[in-house]
Amino acid sequence: MATQPEHAGAPANSNWTFFTNHAHVLICLAHNPDLRIRDLAPMVGITERAVQRILRELANEGFVEIEKVGRRNHYNMKPDQHLRHPVESHATVGDIINLLEGLKPSDD
Numbered sequence: 001m002a003t004q005p006e007h008a009g010a011p012a013n014s015n016w017t018f019f020t021n022h023a024h025v026l027i028c029l030a031h032n033p034d035l036r037i038r039d040l041a042p043m044v045g046i047t048e049r050a051v052q053r054i055l056r057e058l059a060n061e062g063f064v065e066i067e068k069v070g071r072r073n074h075y076n077m078k079p080d081q082h083l084r085h086p087v088e089s090h091a092t093v094g095d096i097i098n099l100l101e102g103l104k105p106s107d108d
Helices: 021-031 037-044 048-060 093-102
Strands: 064-069 072-077
Touching: 021 037, 021 048, 021 072, 021 093, 037 048, 048 064
Parallel strands: none
Antiparallel strands: 064 072
16 A cells, blocks of 8 residues: 655644545646656555546546547646535636645745
8 A cells, every 4th residue: 555645744643635536636637647657656645546547537527638649648637627526616627726836835
């Protein structure tokens, strides 16, 4: 089982996160739409099979379009797709990605 990275302020025994693995996959693909499943899995902390399942679900629901480029896949995230849960259904995938990008620490 893959371990989660330990971050400042997070208790060592804490094993939950604010975002789902589906969100983690989308966030990673927003940064690099040409990631391979074998590279994406350890980034998210799940198995390659779980990444395949998540990508299939995201594609079926219209959050990602999978484009074959040679022997590899390119993942086109659909930023205008609204989130599914009623609490955040007013927001889009792009809103979340933009919010997280704005929270990145500067390289000063």
